[in-house]
Each structure stands twice: as structure tokens, then as C-alpha cells.
Amino acid sequence: MTQSDASTSDIDPFSTEYLLDPYPFHEQLREAGPVVWLSKWNCWGTGRHKEMNEVLADPKTFCSGAGVGLANFNNEKPWRQPSMLLEADAPEHTMRRAVVGKVLSTGNLRRLRADFEVAAAALVERLMEKRAVDAVAEVAEPYILKVFPDAVGIGQEGRENLIPYGAMVFNALGPQNELFQESMVGIKEVSDWVMKNFLRENLRPGGLGLEVYEAADAGQVTLDEAPILVRSFLSAGVDTTVNAIGNALWCFANHPEQWQKLRANPALSRSAFEEVLRFEAPFQSYFRTTTKDTSLAGTAIPGNQKFFMSVGAANRDPRRWDQPGTFNIERQTTGHMGFGGGIHGCVGQMIARLEVEVLLTAMASRIARIEVSGPTTPRLNNVLRGFDTLPLTLYPAH
Amino acid sequence: MGSFIFIAHDGTLRSLEVPAGTSAMQAAVANGITGIVAECGGSQMCATCHVYVDAAWLPKLAPMQAPEDAMLDSAASERKANSRLSCQILMSAELDGLVVHLPERQV
Numbered sequence: 001m002t003q004s005d006a007s008t009s010d011i012d013p014f015s016t017e018y019l020l021d022p023y024p025f026h027e028q029l030r031e032a033g034p035v036v037w038l039s040k041w042n043c044w045g046t047g048r049h050k051e052m053n054e055v056l057a058d059p060k061t062f063c064s065g066a067g068v069g070l071a072n073f074n075n076e077k078p079w080r081q082p083s084m085l086l087e088a089d090a091p092e093h094t095m096r097r098a099v100v101g102k103v104l105s106t107g108n109l110r111r112l113r114a115d116f117e118v119a120a121a122a123l124v125e126r127l128m129e130k131r132a133v134d135a136v137a138e139v140a141e142p143y144i145l146k147v148f149p150d151a152v153g154i155g156q157e158g159r160e161n162l163i164p165y166g167a168m169v170f171n172a173l174g175p176q177n178e179l180f181q182e183s184m185v186g187i188k189e190v191s192d193w194v195m196k197n198f199l200r201e202n203l204r205p206g207g208l209g210l211e212v213y214e215a216a217d218a219g220q221v222t223l224d225e226a227p228i229l230v231r232s233f234l235s236a237g238v239d240t241t242v243n244a245i246g247n248a249l250w251c252f253a254n255h256p257e258q259w260q261k262l263r264a265n266p267a268l269s270r271s272a273f274e275e276v277l278r279f280e281a282p283f284q285s286y287f288r289t290t291t292k293d294t295s296l297a298g299t300a301i302p303g304n305q306k307f308f309m310s311v312g313a314a315n316r317d318p319r320r321w322d323q324p325g326t327f328n329i330e331r332q333t334t335g336h337m338g339f340g341g342g343i344h345g346c347v348g349q350m351i352a353r354l355e356v357e358v359l360l361t362a363m364a365s366r367i368a369r370i371e372v373s374g375p376t377t378p379r380l381n382n383v384l385r386g387f388d389t390l391p392l393t394l395y396p397a398h
Numbered sequence: 399m400g401s402f403i404f405i406a407h408d409g410t411l412r413s414l415e416v417p418a419g420t421s422a423m424q425a426a427v428a429n430g431i432t433g434i435v436a437e438c439g440g441s442q443m444c445a446t447c448h449v450y451v452d453a454a455w456l457p458k459l460a461p462m463q464a465p466e467d468a469m470l471d472s473a474a475s476e477r478k479a480n481s482r483l484s485c486q487i488l489m490s491a492e493l494d495g496l497v498v499h500l501p502e503r504q505v
Binding site: 097098101102105107270274332335336339340341343346347349350 | 442
């Protein structure tokens, strides 16, 4: 199939070259046109902020129910039961989203802040004893694997399974390439652990997970839906925030003047996180599927076509952002695509904000300077961006 | 086009002219009105674009949907009968000149 009336690009957003350094490809994608035909995967796509917003604002035309990865569930059987939130459309999506949105809403999360602060303070205490630490293995993962499963109400044992589980779920949004195959190795035991731990009898009273089951008792969702909705928490909420924290520390190590700004005014922790999400988005790309013939930015797009959305490209679109390649924690970041947008905007965004705000605040009070102390390795994933190892030296504040 | 009028908690008044379909939240953010935070960018997740709609204008607004209603319970400043999320108020001929009051705090 060829598409004569749109710009065509042979960029492969799932190639190793792209994933290692996406920025030159992002620019090519943005500058090729507002809507681009991606010949490698026979799909459409955009790297521009305005067009992405238009797609997100029109879920009836650009749906999620046919999958938010490369696979088109209209043409092929989903490899696992699709997410009941991310890969569902109205009307089924509406009530589920309302239930989970309420459980994860700002008001319901306020009671978690004190626990997160205790966890962050204890972690920073340990970090300052070591000073030479890995941002992923010793900061991001232990923090997120403590506060998030605690909040959901998951037991202590086996939490490390959440990392490969999430990696597999996100890799599956790309093609069935080597990255995806690798993330499937040994996944049976990991999946069994996850399946067991979102069951009602294994969730702690007072946790967010059980609140979803209580909504099912009240008839707001079905009892069959409840465990799958809790599974969504576990698959979407760990790898993304772990990557976000690694990316944040990378940004601050490379922009020491921004760390000083944060130290001088720790209230910037919240907006700093937003700028990290804009500048180095952990969740880089996803898809929609057209439900009918449509047009976007003057380009005709037939129905039942996959549409690629590059978050990373839109977040540095110079049509939207002043000096997009500059990391500035005081920037007005509202409208960044790091949490998506529209009716499918990240339902966990408020807990993610709370987690990272609390951690950055705790670190800013104790750490004068952050330096990268050795070679880093990326944690490659078809749609996520982050580090596997990021060695840091932390200099204490006096 | 039409105007939204924002009255900050300290009484400062600003009038912003925007195209039809633009939300009051988008107008405020694009023009540096700091009393609107809008962390979630309009997904009805954060309740940080909370406004008190001037009583005279209330009947002209589209009715509130369930997600907005639930979210307003999370607002940092007191919820009142005229509380709305400004991301859900879209400019139209009907709303040209709409007056909103900003709460003391959003977070």
C-alpha cells in the first residue's frame, strides 16, 4: 500500500538506533509534515503537538479499543486480554475510568503523602551513607517498589516481579521484535505472581486495590472487571515511574544549575517533575486506530488504520515550546504529552506526581550536587525511555 | 472570539479574548494567570483549575458531568455551589464576558 498524498518517512521508531537516540528521528518526523505515512510499519503518525492534541480530543474517530500498540485488534487477535482502561472505548471505558479515577484522585491520595515522606526520608538517609549509588537499582526501584505497592496494598514478597512484568506489557505495544521476545523470557512465573497478587484475598485492607473491589461490590464495575483493573495499576505504574526518577536524576546531574534552583526552592519539585516528563518522557509512544475515513491537518486517512503518536517528538515541538531542547524546571509545562491527554490521559498521574514530588523534595534538602560517575546503560523498550544503570555520586549539603 | 474575565484572589482583574472552543483553563495557562495551575492539562484528574463562577453566569454553563463533580470534591480550596473546573468551560457566543473568581489556592 502506498499513500501518495501524505509525506512518507522510512523512520522505524522501534529500531535500536531510534530507541538509543530518538531526538534526530523526532525532528525528522516532525519536519516531514503534520501527518506522516510510516512506510516501515504501514501506519500513519505524527510528531507534532497540535495534531496529537487533535487526535486525543477525538476518541470516536481515533479509538483505543483496537489496541494502543502497533497491532490492530480489528485484524488480529490480541495477544492477551486487552487493558480494560487503556484499550477500551466508550461506553465500556467510561464507568471503569470513573471508578479508577476516583480511587486515584488527588483527594483520595492525600492520606498517602505522610507515608511517602517517611519512605523518601529513610531512602535518602541510606543514600547519603553510601554517596556512590546507582540511580535505578538504589534510588528509583527501591523507592517505587516500596511506596506504590504499599499504597495499592500488595504484600512485601516478590515485588521485583513488577519490573519485568511492566517491561513486557510496554514492549508488547511495539512489534514482536527481539526486545519483545527477550521480555517474554521467564515471564510465566512473573505473570503468575502478578495474577495472584491482584486477587481480592491478597490485597491489604485500606489499600487502593481493594477500593476497586469495593466499587465492584457497589455495582459500579463488575466483579470480573475489578481484578483486571487492579492489574492495570501494577502494569502501568511501576516501570514508568522508575524510568521517570532515573531520567529526572540524569537531567539534574547534567543541568546542575537546575538542581540549585530546586534546592533554593523545593516547592519547585512538582513543576520540575513536569519538565522531566516533557524533556525526557518515560512513555514515548503509542497508537490509536481510525474508526472511519477521516482527515487530519488536510491529510485524508482511511478507516481502520493505525496511527502512531510520538510523545517525545511533540514534547519538543518548536511550534509549541519555546527553546524546546532546554531543561528548565520553572517552565510553564501545562499541555506536555508525558501523561497523554483526553479521556485516556494517564489515570495514575496524580499518584506519580505525589511519588516524585516527595522524593525530589527529600533529595533536594540533603544533596548539594549530583554527578554522573561512570558509564550508563539504557533500559531499551519499544515504547519506554529510561536507564538500566546510572551511576551517581551524591555530594551532601552542609 | 469572546472574553473570559478572571478575578484573582487578591482582586486583580484580567480579561482574555480567545477563540470559540478554547477552555477558560487553556486561556489562563496560555496567558500566565498563575491562579490556575492545571497540572493534568484538562483530563479532569487534578482539580487544580478550580474556579468560582460568577452567579449571574452559572445558568448559562453546560451542566456538570460526573467526573467533574467527583473531582471538585478534591479541590484544595473550599467547594461551593458555584465551583467548576475551568478546563470544562468552553468559550461560546453565550459565554462571551464570563466572569470567574479564582480560589485562594489550587494545591
